[in-house]
Amino acid sequence: MRTLAIALLAAVALAACRGKPPPSDAITDGNPQRGLDAIxxxxxxxxxxIDGVPGAYGTVGPTLQQIGERAYIAGKLPNSPENLQQWIRFPQRVVPGNxxxxxxxxxxxxxxxxxYLYHQ
Known part of the structure; x- marks a missing residue:
């Protein structure tokens, strides 16, 4: 068990060094398949x-491809699972008038x- 925990921590640290997030369900406590349904x-x-979402070819907003590799969400929030969820729920509170x-x-x-978005 201890070896597994050390290996998991090493994988998370390595992913962080590369700028890639750890597995999406681990960092968000969410489910990518349910995320696809919600999207x-x-x-x-x-x-x-949005890659993998049938018919998601909109051009009004930015592409959501590789969102986990971006430094900021909405040009304002540092990219973190908590901030992404806040933006998804309350975009007008985060950046009024956007x-x-x-x-x-x-x-x-x-x-x-x-x-889902971090998973792609």
């Missing part, structure tokens, strides 16, 4: 290009969407 339910693909509407995304869906 489709909330219509995120109408505005964003083009992304509040879509009434609940906490669970935000966790799952973040897991």
């Amino acid at each position: 489709q339910r909330h219509g995120c693909g109408a505005c964003h290009r 083009a992304m509407p509040d879509l009434d995304v609940n906490e669970s869906d935000a966790r799952d969407i973040a897991a």
Whole structure:
């Protein structure tokens, strides 16, 4: 068990050094498959290009490809699972007047969407 824990910590540290996040479900406590469902339910693909999401070819908002490798979310928040979830839930509170509407995304869906986005 101790060896497994050390190996997991080493993998997380190595990923952090490369600028890549650890496994999405580990950092968000979400489920990428449920995130895909939530992305489709909330219509995120109408505005964003999102790999793996059927019909998600929107060009109104930025592409969400490789979001885990970006330094900032919405040009304002340091990229972290908590900040991504905050942005998904409350974009108008984070950057008032921006083009992304509040879509009434609940906490669970935000966790799952973040897991999906970091997973791709």
